[in-house]
Amino acid sequence: MGKVAVVCTAAACAAVAVALVVRHRMRSSGKWGRAVAIVKEFEEQCGTPIGKLRQVADAMNVEMHEGLASEGGSKLKMLITYVDNLPSGDEKGVFYALDLGGTNFRTLRVHLGGKEKGVVNLESEKVSIPPHLMTGSSHELFDFVAAKLAKFVSSEPEEFHLPPGRQRELGFTFSFPVRQTSIASGNLIKWTKSFNIEDMVGEDVVGELTKSFDKIGLDMRVAALVNDTVGTVARARFSNQDVVAGVIVGTGTNAAYVESAHAIPKWHGLRPKSRETVINMEWGDFHSSHLPLTEYDQALDAESLNPGEQIFEKIISGMYLGDIVRRVLLKMAEEADFFGDTVPPKLRIPFILRTYHIVVMHHDTSSDLKVVGNKLKDILEINSTSLKMRKIVVQLCDIVATRGARLSAAGIFGILKKIGRDTIKAGEKQKSVVALDGGLFEGYKKFRSSLESTLKELLGDEAAEMIGIEQSNDGSGIGAALLAASHSQYLGVPES
Known part of the structure; x- marks a missing residue:
C-alpha cells in the first residue's frame, strides 16, 4: 500500500507541475494579449485616414480666416509680422x-x-x-x-x-x-x-x-x-522666389506664410507698403475636435506647464513624441507586466525617453533590433527584452511619428488651401514651395518621408507636381540677417 501511495503522490506532483506550467503559459499568453490590445487600441486612436486629415486641414483653414479677421478671434494668433x-x-x-x-x-x-x-x-x-x-x-x-x-x-x-x-x-x-x-x-x-x-x-x-x-x-x-519661422521663409526666399510658406518641425513647431494684404480684415484699413505680408500663425496652439487625441495625450497635456494650450504642438513636435511612447509603455508595464513582474522605476520619470531616442530605435535595421534593446537598457535600465518586445517598441515609435508627420502635412495643406495653391487652375504654371526646418524634419528620415508622401496624397498627383518641399537651414540666423538686408534703410543706395 505504501508503495502505491508513493507512486500516486509522484503522479499527482507531476500533474500539478504540468498544471502550473499550463497556467503560467496561459497567464503569460493573457498578459501578452493585453499588451497587444493596448497597442492596437492606441494605433486606432492615432489613426489619420485621408478623410480625417482633410477635416483637420479644413478646420485649420477656418481658424486662419477667423484669426485674420480679429484679434482673439481664433486659437491661432495669426500675428502680423x-x-x-x-x-x-x-x-x-x-x-x-x-x-x-x-x-x-x-x-x-x-x-x-x-x-x-x-x-x-x-x-x-x-x-x-x-x-x-x-x-x-x-x-x-x-x-x-x-x-x-x-x-x-x-x-x-x-x-x-x-x-x-x-x-x-x-x-x-x-x-x-x-x-x-x-x-x-x-x-x-x-x-x-x-x-x-x-x-x-x-x-x-x-x-x-x-x-x-x-x-x-x-x-x-x-x-x-x-521669429525663427519668419526667418525660415526669408532664408528660403533669398534663393527661391517661389517660396510661399515656412514650417518648423523640431523641438517645437510653428508656421508662417505669405498672405495678401486685402485678406487681413483686422489690419483695420491700414495700408501696408506692399500687397502682401508674412503672417506668423503660431500654429502650435491649433486645436480641433478632428485631431486624433488619445488618453496619453490628454494626460500629458493635463500634467504640462500649459494645460489646454499648444495642443497641436504636443502631438507633432519633438518635445513630446518620446514621452507619449513612454506613457504607452508604462501602461503596458502596469497592466500587462510587459517588462516583467515589476514596473521599471525609470519608466515613471516624465520625459526620460527623448525623441532622439525614438529616432534611433525607429531607424534600427538590425535583424535582432539590438539598438532598441541597448536603448531600453541604457535609458530605462531594462536589462532583458525579447525580440517581439522590441518589435512592439518600434511599432509604438512608428505610430507616434506617423501621426505627427501626417498631421504636419495636413497643416501645410490647410495653408496651401487658404492661399489657393492646393489645386491647379486652368493654364496656371505657378510653382509653390514650402520651406521646412527643424530637427524632426532634418534628422528623422521616416518622419520626413511620411510628411512628404502624405502631402502628395492630399494634393493629388497633378497639384503635387506644382508644390515643392525644400529644407531651409538657420532661418533664425541667416534668415534674420536677410530680413535686415531686405528692410535696410539704404535700399537703392549704391554700395560704397
Missing part, C-alpha cells in the same frame, strides 16, 4: 543677426553677394547667458547682450568697414511671444523657457536693446524683429 519686403536674392553687403531664444544666444555676421554669389561668408559666435540675468532686470540682460555683440563687431574685417555716417544693420530673432507694432518693434507678451524678467513684459524689446547699444556707443540699427 510687418515683413512686407522679403529677400529678392539681389541683397548685397554685410549684415548682422542676433538670435536670442534660450540659455544661449548667437551673434552672426553675414556677407551677401546677390544672386550670383548668394551667402558669401558667414561668421558666428555662441554666448551662454548667466542664469541670474534670466530672472534679473531687462537692462542687465540687454547690456550683457549688447556688450558681447559689440565685441563680435570689433572683430569685423577691415574690408567690411562701412563709410562714415552709415550704420550697421541687424536682424533680431527674439523667440518669445511678441505683439509686433512694426517691422522693427514689438512688445513682449510673456516670457517662456527659463526666463522671468518682470519689468520687460509689455515693453518694446527693440527699444530696450537699442538703449543698451547707446550706452556703449554701438552704432547699430535693428532693421527687423523676427
Whole structure:
C-alpha cells in the first residue's frame, strides 16, 4: 500500500507541475494579449485616414480666416509680422543677426553677394547667458547682450568697414511671444523657457536693446524683429522666389506664410507698403475636435506647464513624441507586466525617453533590433527584452511619428488651401514651395518621408507636381540677417 501511495503522490506532483506550467503559459499568453490590445487600441486612436486629415486641414483653414479677421478671434494668433519686403536674392553687403531664444544666444555676421554669389561668408559666435540675468532686470540682460555683440563687431574685417555716417544693420530673432507694432518693434507678451524678467513684459524689446547699444556707443540699427519661422521663409526666399510658406518641425513647431494684404480684415484699413505680408500663425496652439487625441495625450497635456494650450504642438513636435511612447509603455508595464513582474522605476520619470531616442530605435535595421534593446537598457535600465518586445517598441515609435508627420502635412495643406495653391487652375504654371526646418524634419528620415508622401496624397498627383518641399537651414540666423538686408534703410543706395 505504501508503495502505491508513493507512486500516486509522484503522479499527482507531476500533474500539478504540468498544471502550473499550463497556467503560467496561459497567464503569460493573457498578459501578452493585453499588451497587444493596448497597442492596437492606441494605433486606432492615432489613426489619420485621408478623410480625417482633410477635416483637420479644413478646420485649420477656418481658424486662419477667423484669426485674420480679429484679434482673439481664433486659437491661432495669426500675428502680423510687418515683413512686407522679403529677400529678392539681389541683397548685397554685410549684415548682422542676433538670435536670442534660450540659455544661449548667437551673434552672426553675414556677407551677401546677390544672386550670383548668394551667402558669401558667414561668421558666428555662441554666448551662454548667466542664469541670474534670466530672472534679473531687462537692462542687465540687454547690456550683457549688447556688450558681447559689440565685441563680435570689433572683430569685423577691415574690408567690411562701412563709410562714415552709415550704420550697421541687424536682424533680431527674439523667440518669445511678441505683439509686433512694426517691422522693427514689438512688445513682449510673456516670457517662456527659463526666463522671468518682470519689468520687460509689455515693453518694446527693440527699444530696450537699442538703449543698451547707446550706452556703449554701438552704432547699430535693428532693421527687423523676427521669429525663427519668419526667418525660415526669408532664408528660403533669398534663393527661391517661389517660396510661399515656412514650417518648423523640431523641438517645437510653428508656421508662417505669405498672405495678401486685402485678406487681413483686422489690419483695420491700414495700408501696408506692399500687397502682401508674412503672417506668423503660431500654429502650435491649433486645436480641433478632428485631431486624433488619445488618453496619453490628454494626460500629458493635463500634467504640462500649459494645460489646454499648444495642443497641436504636443502631438507633432519633438518635445513630446518620446514621452507619449513612454506613457504607452508604462501602461503596458502596469497592466500587462510587459517588462516583467515589476514596473521599471525609470519608466515613471516624465520625459526620460527623448525623441532622439525614438529616432534611433525607429531607424534600427538590425535583424535582432539590438539598438532598441541597448536603448531600453541604457535609458530605462531594462536589462532583458525579447525580440517581439522590441518589435512592439518600434511599432509604438512608428505610430507616434506617423501621426505627427501626417498631421504636419495636413497643416501645410490647410495653408496651401487658404492661399489657393492646393489645386491647379486652368493654364496656371505657378510653382509653390514650402520651406521646412527643424530637427524632426532634418534628422528623422521616416518622419520626413511620411510628411512628404502624405502631402502628395492630399494634393493629388497633378497639384503635387506644382508644390515643392525644400529644407531651409538657420532661418533664425541667416534668415534674420536677410530680413535686415531686405528692410535696410539704404535700399537703392549704391554700395560704397
